[in-house]
Amino acid sequence: MKKLCDAVDRFCLKHPRFGIPNLMRFVVFITAAVFLLDSFSGGAASYMLNFDWALILRGELWRLVTWLFIPEYDRVIWMVVGMFFYYFIGSSIESAWGTAKFTLFYLTGAVLTVLFGCLxxxxxxxxxxxxxxxxxxxxxxFATLYPDALIRVYFVLPVKAKWLALFYVFLTFYDLIRMNTAAAMIMLPMTLPLLAAVWLAYAVFFWDRIRDILADIGFLTRHQRSPRTIQFKEAAKKQAEKARRQGYRHKCEVCGRTDADHPELSFRYCSRCAGYHCFCEDHIFNHEHFTS
Structure with a gap:
């Protein structure tokens, strides 16, 4: 999983122009347009755009994509609130990640949903x-990137995003567990693959965060106590003290550029190198690893 996560970062660094800027704006506007058409056509617009495998095999290939724009709500007030909310969280994620990574995340979730749904x-x-x-x-x-962001439930009660995310995960598993046998035999084969699809996309893109969370609750204590990890932390402290004395925080081991001289560059530390070694975005995936 870590290799996939690194591959995503590598792809986004090498292809910064990949993706659709303000992607959620287009998704929200098209979804709102479908909702309006449904209001005047009795749901005909959604029927023409939803995912229907039999009609796709007959040549209606647009249904492979247009299912993304089917409105989730049937009341105007909840539709408006939902669209503003999804635009807010989508634009916030894109702001944190950049257009390339957010578009790839959304695309990965959509493709895996189609594949797992068909399977x-x-x-x-x-x-x-x-x-x-x-x-x-x-x-x-969004809650992983902005855990302390306040979300006002029903416009009144402020709750941190991380607690709402935990509540969502709890409700998801609770709904699955409380099903009776008959309902489970019908619903689980349909819902579990779709859940697995989007959570797999989440795991790939947030594997570093997931590892940190597992370490915090004790699942990665063996890794945290390894000699390599201890060496890395000690080297990190020394590097931080050295950086404070020299007036910069990050310096590329290959080209020597620093964040003070080139604030537009991104700097990362290689986990495969022995010690604590920093590289700029041009050399993080293009350097010889330190072995001692």
Whole structure:
């Protein structure tokens, strides 16, 4: 999983122009347009755009994409609130990650949803693809990046995003566990693959955060006590003290550029090198690893 996470970062660094700027603006506007058309057509617009495997096989290939714009709500007030909320969290994630990584995250979740939904259709008899779980994982991503952001529930009660995210995860598992046997046999084969799809996308893009959380609660104590980790932390302290004396925080081991001289550059530390070695965005994936 770590290699996939590193591959994502490598791709985004090498292709900064990849993606659609302000992606959530387009998603929200198109979804709002579909909602308005549904209001005047009795749901005909959503019927023409939803994921229907039989119609896709007949040539209606646009349904492979347009299911992303099916409105999640049927009341105007909740539709407006939902669209503003998704635009807010989507633009916040894009601001933190950049256009390339956010677009890749959204695209990965959408593609995996289609693939897992179609695979589930092999034993359910009919593929089910919906954007509900993809929208939910957007909030999970937002809460991971901005855990202390305040969300006003019903416009009144301020709650930190991290607690709402934990509550969402709890409710998801609770809804699955409390199903009776008959309902579970029908619903689980359809819902579990879709959940697995978006949570797999989340795990790939947030693997570093997940490892930190596991370490904090004691699941990675063995790793934290390893000689290499201890050496890395000691070297990090020495580097921080040296940086304070020299007037910069990061310096590339290859080209010698610093964050003080080039504030526009991104600097990262290589976990495969022995010790604590910093590299700029041009050399983080293009350098010989230190072995001692």
């Amino acid at each position: 589930a259709g092999l034993w359910t008899g009919y593929p089910l693809v919906t954007n509900i779980y993809l929208n939910n994982v957007l909030f999970l991503a």
